[in-house]
Amino acid sequence: MNVLDLIYPPRCPLCGEILSLREGPVHSNCYKKLSWVQEPLCKRCGKPLTPEAGETRELCMDCLRSRHRHRKSFDQGRAVWLYSGDIQKSVLDYKYKGMKGYTDFYAGAAVQKWGRWIQSKNPQLLIPVPLHARKKRIRGFNQAELLAKAIGRRMKIEVNTDILYRKRWTEPQKAVSGQERRHNLSKSMEIRHLPENLRRVMLIDDIYTTGSTMEACAGILKKNGVEEVDFLTLCIGYGSG
Template sequence: MNLLDILYPKHCALCDRVVTGREYPVCFSCRNELKPIDGPRCMRCSKPIENETEEFCLDCKRHHFSYDSGFAVFLYSGKLKDSVLRFKYAGRQEYSGFYGQMMNLFASGQVKRWNPDVLMPVPVHRAKLAKRGYNQAQVLAETLGKMWNIPVDGKTLKRKKNTRAQKELDPKERKRNLREAFVLEGKINYHTVILIDDIYTTGSTVDVLAGLLKTNGVKKVCFLTLCIGKGF
């Protein structure tokens, strides 16, 4: 163990145990458990689907989303779920290195096919930003942008108000609430945008942002997230 490891201990990106050497960024036991999504997936949002004769998941059948397509590497469950919560709320920005590696390994082909002009992180409200100190989606987007040499625009999309907890609202109110929450500040001139976030759940945020970008001239909007919730 060297001095830096003692002063700034590194953590396993999944279980948060202090690790060194070859156990970084993920310890050996966590490595064995880590499984990206495989098997049949929704053609639009990439959620795993049970019945492989189906093209789309139930969500995507029910709603017409404004985005074109999306991709996620892992299911939002188990250790990864705890990991993402620490990444978001407990200052573990360092996990982005590992997340980026995984997204590179499993999603770089898809990203090449999308051929984006820019990556845009899903914005958080500045009150949240002040509390957490960083926007986890921005951290992730910067990691990916550096890796893939794609510009990152984390300034133009803004979340202007803290939305009420979406859980309390019915779907219609939810959408309105969200639509009012985001604005585009300044002019953009992008053909293809990839929205970056840590997790995709119902898709409503990505959907609203895609709609906003498209009314401002963007032709294609995709999303890339580390994890995705299970289909409904």
């Protein structure tokens, strides 16, 4: 045990309780309760398909709709867990209570679940979904960046935080319509310092819900010549949304 463990004792990344030495990095009971994303998944965004909702096709309703709009967007995405229960609270604490110690657990699980898929996509860079500079100052860190770095270390893929910027403060947009939200978001992303010959990237974030953020990031990357944009997130919302 090192000194830091005494000052900041390790906590279970799922329930948040302090762990005793013999318990390891996560309570086994908490781990057993995790809802891992399972097939059948939407071939594009990786959302679990719900046959009872008529999603018997290969794509979820959101992706069917977006394909029909011919928007330049991401190619494929995968998530590790469904956004519910303990992991939902865990990710919220990670982001808003600064539980940075959870990073290794998250990255380890992401690589265990999707390491081979990441390899098959062969991204030249991992790019964390950017946070507006002001939000990052308030929060002290960008959770997507911590994740990308931890995944990049394990997969030996470079992480780049200089390409994609979020340039304007976007207020929480629960009240505005989906279309308005997508419009605001796409205008808020900006490309700087794009390396030459960048063809394939993978975006990293904590949560995928409506996909608007991911589409905004992918859209501007593609507009600037990146050919393939995939994404990996820790959690994904269930059903369409």
